[in-house]
Amino acid sequence: MTGYFVQAFIYLIAAVIAVPLAKKFGLGSVLGYLIAGVIIGPVTGLVGKETVTIQHFAEFGVVMMLFLVGLELEPKMLWQMRHRLLGLGGLQVALTTGLITIIAMVFGQPWQTALAIGLIFSLSSTAIVLQTFNEKGLSKTQGGQNAFSVLLMQDIAVIPMLAFIPMLALPEIADAAASLKEASEHHQELSLVSGLPSWAYALAILASIVGVIVTGHYLSRPLFHYVASSHLREIFVATALMLVVGIAALMSLVGLSPALGTFLAGVVLANSEFKHELESNIEPFKGLLLGLFFITVGAGINFSIFADNLVVILGLTLLVMLSKAAILWLLAMIFKINNSDRWLFALSLAQAGEFGFVLLSFTMAQHVIAPDVAAILQLVVALSMFLTPVLFIAFDKIILPRYRDAINQMEFDDIDDCGTVIIAGAGRFGQIVNRLLVANGIKTVMLDHEATQIENMRRIEIKSYFGDATRPDLLHTAGIDDALMFVVAIDNIDNSVALTHHIKKSHPKLTVLSRSFDKGHSYALRQAGADFTINETYHSALELGAEVMRKAGLHPFFVEHKKTLFAQVEQDASDDLYQKWSNSEEEQYGSDYQKLFIRLEQAIKSAMGRDRLDKHSASERGWTPPPKGYDKKL
Amino acid sequence: MSQSKILVLFAHPSLHRSEANAPIFQQACEFDFVTAVDLYAEYPRLNIDIDREQQRLLAHDIVIFQFPIYWYSTPAILKEWQDLVLEYGFAYGQDGNQLKGKTFLCAVTAGGSVEAYRQGGHNNFTVRELFRPLEQTAIMTGMHYLPPLTLFGSRTATDENRLPLHLQHWTTTLDMLHEGQIDIQRADSFITLNDYLTDKTMGIEKYHSKEVGPDNLEQEDNR
Numbered sequence: 001m002t003g004y005f006v007q008a009f010i011y012l013i014a015a016v017i018a019v020p021l022a023k024k025f026g027l028g029s030v031l032g033y034l035i036a037g038v039i040i041g042p043v044t045g046l047v048g049k050e051t052v053t054i055q056h057f058a059e060f061g062v063v064m065m066l067f068l069v070g071l072e073l074e075p076k077m078l079w080q081m082r083h084r085l086l087g088l089g090g091l092q093v094a095l096t097t098g099l100i101t102i103i104a105m106v107f108g109q110p111w112q113t114a115l116a117i118g119l120i121f122s123l124s125s126t127a128i129v130l131q132t133f134n135e136k137g138l139s140k141t142q143g144g145q146n147a148f149s150v151l152l153m154q155d156i157a158v159i160p161m162l163a164f165i166p167m168l169a170l171p172e173i174a175d176a177a178a179s180l181k182e183a184s185e186h187h188q189e190l191s192l193v194s195g196l197p198s199w200a201y202a203l204a205i206l207a208s209i210v211g212v213i214v215t216g217h218y219l220s221r222p223l224f225h226y227v228a229s230s231h232l233r234e235i236f237v238a239t240a241l242m243l244v245v246g247i248a249a250l251m252s253l254v255g256l257s258p259a260l261g262t263f264l265a266g267v268v269l270a271n272s273e274f275k276h277e278l279e280s281n282i283e284p285f286k287g288l289l290l291g292l293f294f295i296t297v298g299a300g301i302n303f304s305i306f307a308d309n310l311v312v313i314l315g316l317t318l319l320v321m322l323s324k325a326a327i328l329w330l331l332a333m334i335f336k337i338n339n340s341d342r343w344l345f346a347l348s349l350a351q352a353g354e355f356g357f358v359l360l361s362f363t364m365a366q367h368v369i370a371p372d373v374a375a376i377l378q379l380v381v382a383l384s385m386f387l388t389p390v391l392f393i394a395f396d397k398i399i400l401p402r403y404r405d406a407i408n409q410m411e412f413d414d415i416d417d418c419g420t421v422i423i424a425g426a427g428r429f430g431q432i433v434n435r436l437l438v439a440n441g442i443k444t445v446m447l448d449h450e451a452t453q454i455e456n457m458r459r460i461e462i463k464s465y466f467g468d469a470t471r472p473d474l475l476h477t478a479g480i481d482d483a484l485m486f487v488v489a490i491d492n493i494d495n496s497v498a499l500t501h502h503i504k505k506s507h508p509k510l511t512v513l514s515r516s517f518d519k520g521h522s523y524a525l526r527q528a529g530a531d532f533t534i535n536e537t538y539h540s541a542l543e544l545g546a547e548v549m550r551k552a553g554l555h556p557f558f559v560e561h562k563k564t565l566f567a568q569v570e571q572d573a574s575d576d577l578y579q580k581w582s583n584s585e586e587e588q589y590g591s592d593y594q595k596l597f598i599r600l601e602q603a604i605k606s607a608m609g610r611d612r613l614d615k616h617s618a619s620e621r622g623w624t625p626p627p628k629g630y631d632k633k634l
Numbered sequence: 635m636s637q638s639k640i641l642v643l644f645a646h647p648s649l650h651r652s653e654a655n656a657p658i659f660q661q662a663c664e665f666d667f668v669t670a671v672d673l674y675a676e677y678p679r680l681n682i683d684i685d686r687e688q689q690r691l692l693a694h695d696i697v698i699f700q701f702p703i704y705w706y707s708t709p710a711i712l713k714e715w716q717d718l719v720l721e722y723g724f725a726y727g728q729d730g731n732q733l734k735g736k737t738f739l740c741a742v743t744a745g746g747s748v749e750a751y752r753q754g755g756h757n758n759f760t761v762r763e764l765f766r767p768l769e770q771t772a773i774m775t776g777m778h779y780l781p782p783l784t785l786f787g788s789r790t791a792t793d794e795n796r797l798p799l800h801l802q803h804w805t806t807t808l809d810m811l812h813e814g815q816i817d818i819q820r821a822d823s824f825i826t827l828n829d830y831l832t833d834k835t836m837g838i839e840k841y842h843s844k845e846v847g848p849d850n851l852e853q854e855d856n857r
């Protein structure tokens with residue numbers, strides 16, 4: 001037990017120190033983990049052989065990552081992107097695979113191995129590239145968007161690759177491995193299908209895939225509803241984990257890739273109201289496990305191999321990056337990605353990626369690539385990733401300045417991408433806001449923490465998601481970073497103030513509009529930073545009051561005018577009072593509603609009174625006729 | 635001579651469909667000596683703030699109404715604006731001389747063609763005649779009245795590529811007003827300000843060939 005604690009501590013402290021540092025120097029978190037691994041592994045020797053075992057466990061992070069990739073991929077969106085995905089992405093994967101395969105064969109690898117190497121190096125680093133795009137604000141550029149399509153296509157391509165690679169297995173390598181392994185471990189993987197004839201095997205596979213889709217589509221909903229209504233956060237987390245682990249287990253049992261299964265489940269759940277909640281629950285596990293995975297890769301790097309093959313590794317890295325960039329450049333030309341965007345597209349994707357590590361360990365396990373070759377290739381992958389930040393810096397410093405004008409122009413073109421409005425709270429208030437916006441073609445994401453509420457909304461085909469909007473991680477997955485505006489319409493006073501405060505703090509530029517229950521609440525919201533607050537009953541009460549005046553025989557247009565005037569005076573007085581309220585320390589949280597209200601009424605009275613003393617009293621201003629007999633004097 | 639400040643009061647109730655007025659207004663916004671106000675944006679409920687509007691008038695030397703012609707007149711908000719802002723004691727009547735000496739212009743777009751806006755045409759009257767109420771309002775409040783700067787056939791102006799020329803006239807008008815180079819008395823004899831601007835001896839050409847100043851302009855009158 002003590003041993004485990006010590007080890008866990010070593011891994012954690014390495015990550016805690018290295019990752020923030022790496023981010024600070026613009027290297028990104030993936031490189032941070034790798035560096036941490038290098039330090040605790042080959043450099044200091046704090047961890048040793050057990051990294052291999054941990055790595056197998058950490059690979060589960062990849063499975064989770066694919067689940068999340070699936071969740072992000074609504075079938076509709078995939079369909080819209082099909083040209084860029086298949087055309088640009090597909091060609092990138094195919095051409096790069098081809099070129100690298102040929103290069104590998106030139107270096108004397110058998111074609112099977114060469115093809116596996118080609119596949120591995122056709123992939124780029126989603127983690128590094130997307131994160132860097134976000135950090136540098138390049139996501140919305142033409143180059144950034146196209147790069148995203150390619151990365152997405154690559155992520156999807158990993159799944160057939162995982163299925164395909166075992167077929168490339170070479171008997172020589174397998175034999176060599178077998179003789180090595182024989183003595184040590186000799187465990188049989190648990191399997192449901194080992195003894196079955198091939199038709200039954202095919203049936204089992206089909207059944208489990210259909211099972212995943214059906215379960216995802218029909219059974220997960222009631223399950224999540226049931227769990228969500230218990231209002232126990234950790235049970236929801238447990239359910240989410242159970243789902244992912246369960247599918248992975250099922251897939252392994254029938255001999256399929258767990259990544260494939262969870263990816264499928266993700267796509268099936270992409271339209272579900274629990275999407276954002278699932279994302280925010282799985283995300284931290286994925287992050288940690290992937291981090292752990294990268295650490296073990298770093299720890300597994302063999303410095304003596306690096307030193308012995310320094311020239312080869314450097315040469316190969318440059319060769320790989322040049323080949324990839326050349327093909328990307330060519331594709332950018334064909335697909336009319338121009339100017340600085342073409343550079344961005346070609347440079348940003350020139351590295352190999354984290355899936356390269358996964359596939360490398362997978363190919364080794366499947367006896368497709370010999371361990372000594374794999375060890376060198378692993379270093380090539382890592383080195384190309386290390387070089388990526390350098391390329392981005394080159395893009396920033398050398399290429400961008402040359403195209404400055406072209407970029408300015410392009411930014412004006414992006415009008416249709418106006419972002420979404422997040423509405424927290426799908427109650428009586430949030431619903432109306434949502435309906436108005438959706439009816440006018442403004443994209444919204446509506447969140448509520450009551451599963452039944454969401455179910456009711458979905459029943460009348462209003463898109464909304466289950467989730468507690470007061471949790472930062474959920475806001476993140478709901479897309480707060482790209483949101484246009486944020487509407488706070490949750491029904492708990494304290495939480496609405498806290499939420500407003502939190503959003504304004506984490507996203508100062510985001511406009512926040514909050515619903516208030518009364519004056520005190522609206523002041524608290526304003527103080528918390530809300531850009532706009534409105535009392536939920538005020539305007540309907542005014543309307544009703546106006547109706548009374550009309551029914552009492554007053555002229556409707558006169559009533560309308562008085563109503564507007566009242567609202568105006570009230571608004572001004574209320575602003576006044578807010579200043580006093582927020583300046584006087586002691587009253588701030590002794591803001592009992594009565595005291596505030598009395599002061600407000602006084603303020604309104606005095607405002608009205610002041611106007612009556614004017615020559616034109618405010619209430620009588622407008623369409624004032626000239627004095628009688630005025631025309632004699634003109 | 636001091637340079638004039640210009641107030642453009644713009645009224646268009648469905649701006650998202652506008653082909654003519656939107657670019658015209660856009661262009662006015664570019665000048666730093668022009669205050670361009672989108673009235674429908676500022677008062678979506680037609681609840682015009684009388685004080686604010688009167689302050690605006692006081693702060694400018696030239697007042698321009700910019701609008702599409704709706705039923706031979708202005709869109710509703712400009713009428714409301716007149717009814718509320720031009721108060722007794724401010725714009726007319728006893729002590730009501732706050733607008734005295736300012737210049738007033740309408741910059742309009744008309745769906746009908748120039749041939750339609752004349753006697754015998756199907757609108758029977760010229761724009762100058764139709765806007766008599768505005769002209770008299772200007773006179774009553776002591777302002778100098780300029781004939782309307784008009785884009786005829788506004789619905790097809792973009793398609794027929796006539797808008798650029800009109801925008802050029804608009805820019806020239808604003809520049810000349812700012813510099814005090816429009817001869818108000820002479821302009822009065824034209825039906826539209828466009829006619830004044832394009833008249834060989836009066837407008838654009840003289841303005842743009844800078845060697846001729848406004849003083850020379852008067853001597854070269856050949857009408």
Ligand SMILES: Cc1cc2nc3c(=O)[nH]c(=O)nc-3n(C[C@H](O)[C@H](O)[C@H](O)COP(=O)(O)O)c2cc1C
Pocket residue numbers: 646651652653654655656702703704705706707743744745746747788789
């Ligand atoms: C309610 C209404 C009334 C109109 N009345 C007239 C009119 O009396 N005379 C005329 O020439 N055009 C008339 N039009 C046409 C507008 O003047 C024309 O649509 C406008 O000048 C186009 O400018 P825009 O592209 O900026 O909207 C009218 C249009 C509307 C909508």
